[in-house]
Amino acid sequence: MRFLSDIYKVWSFEFRNILRDSGVILFALIVPLAYPLLYAFIYNNETIREVPVAVVDEADSQLSRRFVRMLDATADVKVAARALSMEEAEELNRTGMTYGTIRIPAEFDKQLARGEQTTIGVYADMAGMLYYKALMLSSTNVSLELNKEIKAERFYTGATDRQLEIAAQPVEYFDVALFNPKGGFAAFLLPAVLMLILQQTLMLSIGMTGGETRERYAGRVLPPRPEFDNTLAVLLGKTLIYFPLYMIEALYMFYFVSDLFTLPMLGSVVDYVLFMIPYILSCIFMAITFSSFIFRREDCIMLYVFMSLPLLFISGISWPGTAVPEFWKVVSWIFPSTFALNGYVRIHSMGATLSQVEPEFIGLWVQTIVYMVFAAIFYHKVARKAESERLATEDK
Amino acid sequence: MKRLLKIWWREIRLFSKRPMMLTLLFVAPIVLLLFFVSLMSDGLPKDLPAGLVDEDNTQITRTIVRTLDAMEQTEVMNHRYASVSEARDAMQRGEIYAFLHIPAGTTEKALAQRQPRLAFYTNQSYLVAGSLLMRDLRTASELAGMAISRSTFLAKGMTDDQAMAAIRPIVIEAHPIGNSVLDYSVYLSNIIVPGCLLIFVLLFTSYTLGLEWKYGKQRKLYNMAGQSTTIAVIGKIAPQTVVFSLMMLLYDVVFYRYLGFPCHCSLLEIWSVGILSILAAQAFAVFVFGLLQGHMRMAMSICSLWGIVSISISGCSFPVMAMDPILQAASWLFPLRHYYLIYVAVALHDWSIMSVWTSVVALLCFMLLPVLSTPMLRNAFLHAVYKP
Known part of the structure; x- marks a missing residue:
């Protein structure tokens, strides 16, 4: 019972924080909703004519x-x-x-x-x-x-x-452009951009709240409240804020954005949702892990924003994956976006089933677990330190 | 002048105390350069995996496969797919970007002059790989037909040249102006890398300015500058201009000297365009920062969104002429767009700078932007406090 109420306390504390924070609202809500529309507008004509x-x-x-x-x-x-x-x-x-x-x-x-x-x-x-x-x-x-x-x-x-x-023509041939019959630019680039937006805005939002808490509580990532001592409750409480929000945004992208700009859509929504679960979880835990390096709230904008382009290229969409050098391929496995971009394009645009994106799906779950462990260790250390400090002051 | 020097000295001291900032300033732009240059070092992606559904399996179909495999961009997978649906499955799994279907009886039909039919499927969700493979598959299919025609004409007693002229009376010869080897790196790296640097400039400018407010030192800076907003800002960002300009020089040397990208102008000219763009980006950031009266995070957010969009709207990958008229007009508001236009004119083609004078003027106009927001910035120096 104590555990559940801790989760709720963490959740409501974070939630109120976010509502007060225009920066997080911008990155967690407005950018994921508006940016896809802007990009779709840019590439809407798909190909050059005349x-x-x-x-x-x-x-x-x-x-x-x-x-x-x-x-x-x-x-x-x-x-x-x-x-x-x-x-x-x-x-x-x-x-x-x-x-x-x-x-x-x-x-x-x-x-x-x-x-x-x-x-x-x-x-x-x-x-x-x-x-x-x-x-x-x-x-x-x-x-x-x-x-x-x-x-x-x-x-x-x-x-x-x-x-x-x-x-x-002694031998006749015909070519079939699969999954993107117009050979269009929007149908090619937009799905990848959508997934990247999810990861990058999550990193920014969680990084900013982390930085903000640190600033407010003299360098501590977690507020000095008893409910934040329970690492698991903190992780769950935070996840329960971002996970539902981002699942809705993911569905918005799957349906609304694709529909509005008539992007090719062959995939099943069930497979998509199942695929998104580890993606959003791994992004949340990675964002928490990386927020251990964020000391000022604005630092994360500095660190994350210009990574977006290399992440797009490293994932194998803009530049064919088979042509990405081995070293960068290994680097790309650090980021959930690599698996998610490919998985999304294949599920959404090419109608692949979950079993056809198995390597990416497993990759995302591995990342979820690894980053969850990192995030837990990070929060655990912070909480232990906070606890011992509190005990020390009580002893006096 | 003395004041400027004092502020510069203060800046250098500040930077030396912040290792993260130094790393960002010096390491990040170099890592970006190394990343894009090594990623596209091949110029064009090589050996893209393509599949084969060969239901015919004769000498002639094997020749087609060999022709295809000899092409630089294509690598035919050893595995043979039993049917089109199996190959399509492999495509959905991401194992191949394209496949060629040779139906049963192809050779027989060809010999009996009954026009067999080949089909190739390319995955256009991966546009770059799909398009390159489509080109190769088309050529290979064309060659297959030509080989048959050729033997017919040779049998009629024609010479090789005559046979070729009979098969293809008109040939198209490609002259890609400025990038004769169709190197992707030439048309992407040298815009995207400076583009990322400009994003960085936008962010770094609003970030370092904002830190003054964040630490409540803005009044001190203002007083050091003799209560001149202009001197305070120039003092603050000029040291960064020097570092960014050196980075741009490094890029230019690597691209146009070391990698030998086409450059019809002198290194000094293209570097000047780069410096001009850096100044324009800094000015834009100062303008935004002033408009928002020193609201640091908002300024950084706007700068980052602006910077990211500038890569797309510069037109280096998807041409601006194919965008909506509103966006065509909006593209003027992005320094990178002008950098791209000037680069195309003076470096890629051997045109005079006069042919893109509008872009040069546009970049200069960016530098005047901060003048508009100076009163607001002064107000911020005097009254604004840091808002998270």
């Missing part, structure tokens, strides 16, 4: 103009200008009018007529990888289409459509 290019058509023939028209008709590229020379095209690029140039050589038709290969140059602005991707993919597709026609005309006059089809 990348403006300049065309330098030195051939200026019927066929070359057809190439240009077909390119213009693609979704990803727009012929924004015609230039007479490469210099002129570069000038257009410089003013930000275009992001690339298509150059059709003067000998385009002559070479084709002689049965030689002819080369169309695609010059892409490498300020961003997506311009390059859009330009190359679209112009390659147009060239394949034209090649098919040229071949049909040259070698297969009088053949049936089907024969032409086969001659042009």
